[in-house]
Amino acid sequence: MKFGILVNEGPYQHQSADSAYLFCKAALEKGHEIHRVFFYHDGVNNASRLTEPPQDDRNIVKRWTQLAEEHGIDLVVCVAAALRRGIKEENLAAGFRISGLGQLVETGIEADRVVTFGD
Amino acid sequence: MLHIVNKSPQEKNCLDACLGVATDGAAVLLIEDAVYAATTGHPAAAKLEQAQSRLKLYVLRPDLEARGMADRLIAAVTAVDYGGFVDLAAEHTCQSWL
Numbered sequence: 001m002k003f004g005i006l007v008n009e010g011p012y013q014h015q016s017a018d019s020a021y022l023f024c025k026a027a028l029e030k031g032h033e034i035h036r037v038f039f040y041h042d043g044v045n046n047a048s049r050l051t052e053p054p055q056d057d058r059n060i061v062k063r064w065t066q067l068a069e070e071h072g073i074d075l076v077v078c079v080a081a082a083l084r085r086g087i088k089e090e091n092l093a094a095g096f097r098i099s100g101l102g103q104l105v106e107t108g109i110e111a112d113r114v115v116t117f118g119d
Numbered sequence: 120m121l122h123i124v125n126k127s128p129q130e131k132n133c134l135d136a137c138l139g140v141a142t143d144g145a146a147v148l149l150i151e152d153a154v155y156a157a158t159t160g161h162p163a164a165a166k167l168e169q170a171q172s173r174l175k176l177y178v179l180r181p182d183l184e185a186r187g188m189a190d191r192l193i194a195a196v197t198a199v200d201y202g203g204f205v206d207l208a209a210e211h212t213c214q215s216w217l
Binding site for chain 2: 003016019023032112113117119
């Protein structure tokens, strides 16, 4: 089954970034496909390359990058939400791309399910 | 339909709204702070016990454990792991109550 994932909250502030990641991992382990993860509102902060958590803490941004590298998942950041929060190409973490809301609509059409994580 | 609730009933009335709207046979999954509703002694637990005859009720076990509430889960609610969450999402269309 194809899952689309919508993440509306930033990392470390709220659990939704963790919940979304763990859901993606479990879905992939079960042989499902993650069609796209779309980062909207404060969720765009999941894509900041400048994030530097303490070494004994999980690195939420790097975790997404690794998931994208290992499974070829499309990580899309909403351009308007990103620019409002200072997320640009120059500080975008690897594996993410900046695009528009059309990509969320497309996921809604192409994925079998869209699961939303936020606050 | 799978209703995903992530708020404690003390914070928002999402669970009440969800239980009021969910049609017979629907599934409700409590994640994040919503897991408190499924614990003994919580005022919302009685509402879940009342709803169990017409709804399928689940709670995300890792979130229950993260809050030290694993031993207080009420019998009306079934604990699932993330794999179980994925199975529920695959089985039903999903509605998140944010």
